[in-house]
Amino acid sequence: MISRAEGTRRQGRLHNLPATSLNPETTTEPSSWREILRRWCPGKGRMLSPSSAPMPERGWQTTGATGSLQKVKKFNSQDFRELRALCLSQGLLFEDATFPAHSSSIGARLLPQEELWQIQWKRPTELQRNPYLIMDGVSRFDIMQGEIGDCWMLAALGSLTLRKQFLENVLPKDQGFQDDYAGIFHFRFWQYGEWVDVVIDDRLPILNGRYLFVHPRTSNEFWPSLLEKAYAKLRGSYQNLNGGYLSDALVDLTGGVQVQFSLRDPPPDLKEILKAADRSQCLMGCSTPGQARRNIELKNGIVQGHAYTITGAVKIPYKNGWKHIIRIWNPWGHGEWKGPWSDNSHQWDRVEPKYREALLRNKDDGEFWMSYENFQEQFSWLYICNSTPTFLDFGDEHCSVWSLTSYTNLWSQGLPTRKSHYSSGAASTNPQYFFKVLDHDPNTYNVAISLMQKHAEGMQDEKNLKIGFFLSMENSRVLKQIFFRTRDVTSYLTLSPGTYSVLPAAAEEQEFQFLLRIFIRNQDHHESSYSLTSPRLPMDIPRENQDSSYKALFLKYAKQDSTIDALQLQQLLNEVILKDEMTSLGGRFSFDSCRSILALMDLNSNGRLTLQEFGSLWQRLTKYMDIFIREDRNHSGFLDAAELKNAIQAAGLASDGRLVRLLALRYGDAGGRLGFCDFLCCMLRLDTMSHAFQNLAKGGSQILMTAMEWLTLVMYT
Template sequence: MPHLSWSDQEEVDGGGSRSNPERFLGQNYEELQRDFVKHRARFIDDKFPPNASSIGEGLLTSSELEQVEWIRPTKLVADPQLVVDGESRFDLAQGELGNCWFLAAICAITFQQDLVDEIIPGGQSFREDYVGIFHFRFWRFGRWVDVVIDDKLPTIDGRLIFVHCKTCNEFWPALLEKAYAKVCGSYADLNGGLISEALCDFTGGVFLSLALKENHPEHWNLMYRAKKYKSLMGCGSHHGATSANTALPNGIVEGHAYTVTGVTQVMSDGQPIKLVRLLNPWGHKEWNGDWSDRSPLWGSVHKEERTRLLDSKDNGEFWMSIKDFCISFANVEICCLSPAFLDGSSPESWITARYEGQWDEKTGGGSMERTQSFWTNPQYRVKIPAIETHDGDGQGFNLLVSLMQKPNNRHRRHVHNEHIGFSVFVIPPELKAQKVFPAQFFSSSAPVARSKGVSDSRQVEEFLRLKPGYYLIVPFTYKPNTPASFLITLYSK
């Protein structure tokens, strides 16, 4: 099994790299910290002020907003701590905000201490040189950003409104949520989303969105390999017919994000049983069917293994069979540093190329239906070498194309996503030296691969299996002359 560290992949050491992140909104944590220590003052963030604008519209009623008081942890409890006994997936309790997608991602990162240490930089506390300022780091559209916040948290009647810790004097989840709310525009901008978005913003990694199918033989194998490669995983339950977040009789909450915390196989009466462990970020409401905490099926498992795997606490975490998992959940999101988990290959056998680009009146040619303008879209080349592929579990995938559109508004809920996609063409050997391919090339060449249609998602990606040779990748918006910026990342074997 390869050792993967979230610190292993380093971008060019310039602004926006892991080691040198951009200062979000120009705020320099070190300078601000020194300045407020020198003047013995408490920091108040004028870029994300402790008032109704930072909570956002539509989240609280006007009467609730009038009751909100922004209080520092030092005023809430006698002995505030950033972290108590390490960051744990069981620390969290969701507040009055529909951001289970974000909380499920937080639970996932607690399994990777090196990743947690990047997101929550060290040297921060409520004791030494405390002036009410903290900072956190996220990956945003190709660049790492360092986000400064003050520690004033929104409360009503002395209680935190949004995410909080079960340990009353531990505040890392609440402050991390505030920093992410600042990045996205407000707390209201975190209301609703996909776990893949948060996993990507926490890691800058590759992600695979897998639509689950009942009795599919490969789903568990892929998840098992992904776990061996230290991947982060989450999943979403099916949406209900009426409203989201309704608990079914079997304990599964409809339209809800969960963290995948374990993938294993046990022997039950001599038969192998494939299991998946999940965590409801609410910290309660668990599956109560086969292989749940109190299922009699655990009596058929060897005592030592049962003791190692089973925890009967009502903490939101539970096991279920892969069969029940695929029935109860719609999709699983897998995020890792490298696509190597697909086929069990070495992470070093994959290389990455990342490009920033844009569509405008000159480079927005629209989809292939626009035969005369399609060629004006940005064009990118990739070489697929002749190498031995693993034609087993990974299905011989040797290229991942990821196309992410950048936001046109700081406020996440006001971002307008265009319908985007990409097409892949073979470059004939005699045209290897061609710099720009004209309309005639595309009118006589059919794509050998493409994204699954066009989508207004933040990101579209496809794992491809291509023969050795040279290829042209053309990202596009469905409508021509549509102004938008994008990030395209190519992972090739």
């Protein structure tokens, strides 16, 4: 069964709006040496935006695919290999104390109390003489839904079996009943930006000699039952699988972006979206109207309040034209549509044999074909999911390249909500995120925005808040707002070139985390995705609307006197900046390098950074991070001498071949390459000294200063 989710399909074609310029502040004449230092870099001493500082309070930003299987989180801190090795060394079968063979793992309200006490927990080795995890590959036809109403999860799982690129992420191959069997298995699920490895024992609940929940069609194949148990553990109990959202399960099994389409008010190009989704290997599902958990089966074979898997969408020649038909699978493993295009319908008699033989499977296995028109009549919602929104690539012979930027942050109590008036005040206190659209085709979608609310660990069944976002162009008026009471709110759009801001919001005042993902279609497939999305704030945004999130980051690491010393700066840079894979490859920030960075920005010469000084540092840091990523053409995590020269030019600084060679010798490794930490130290010093000379020379080519002034300049900074 399924609890019907509200649809989030909205579309818009938005156009350019006038930009607003930043009014520069004036500087005063220097009255001391430190005042001269203030003039080295225009912006020191001002609260310029830290280029839309991408690290809001307790937040971070990533570019590229969300979540990595190289850094899988261990659920409940359980390590599968260590636990299995321990069991094998002791000759024991694993028993999971965190999800025990007890009624608490079932849930108190799922079954009558007398049935709960009758449940027996048995291992596959007790149920079958020769059990297997997988036999002859993984198929949707291996699944047969049990007593629990988790069709929403099984429909997503059925779709997963068709997409091997995702299946291998969820179902690791390093386990089974034949080799190193110790009664322990593990499965992976995507949760709010990271993959989570869930360990279980293989004791399954049996009631009156029958599987209580999902059971395999082949008696000695156990991957569906064990995977379902792992998902139940992730969500707290089997009871928490009894009714849910198909859209949530699709995302949990892929880490992808999902979009829901109302079949009562479908977009005009839905047929094309369906075909593009099938062609590009998307996961797809659908749901019927009606009350969940009642299992009402209509005379035509369709179950009300139920979730299904979409397993195909094609256009075939029929009579004198073409017919769009859709293939659908019921997680029950039986029960099919009895209308036109069903297994025995006469429509197939008029289909060419080569199409009929390729498409028709006349078997009571829960799978059937139906026309697009009947599909729209019988079903209420369509769900499509993929790692990128390739279902919007209809009209393309090949899937487009989509760039992705992700942000994780915290909504705090007291921040403006949807109820608040959207104003410059609201925009300055709520975290905002900016992205650029370089080009567009008015006939295709080029942006998808996904916002997900994060529930606390162990509280996945917690009630969803009503969440959404405001979309503006360069902090002008709101162009779009969308709010729904679902875990995940997604919108796809056609946007004209320009810079846009996304302001996440909630309809209720409650502290909780969120994940924001922005997908942008690349018009030039050779264009680096990093140039298309950016967490930086454009310099023509009014100051009152600048993102204040770097302040929260500063306060998180600052001392009680609201300053940061070199040790705290080292911790901040290593924990926040090196979250990005490209910036982390060149090594970590050393204490010495952080002392040098601090000295360059320390206007008060006290060995600490104030919030104002940190703001100037952050603005430069994000600028140089952009340049570093853009100039690192081969994504090695280093810049060679030629790339360093290009980076210096991109920063607007003067250099020649001799200077570049010296910088590579001074800041580079044995091969003359600079990682991001060394590159940042190099660019900060080069930038600072260049501006110092320009300001002190006052337009000339020479400067005059005393020996002590010179020593103060070169020895501290």
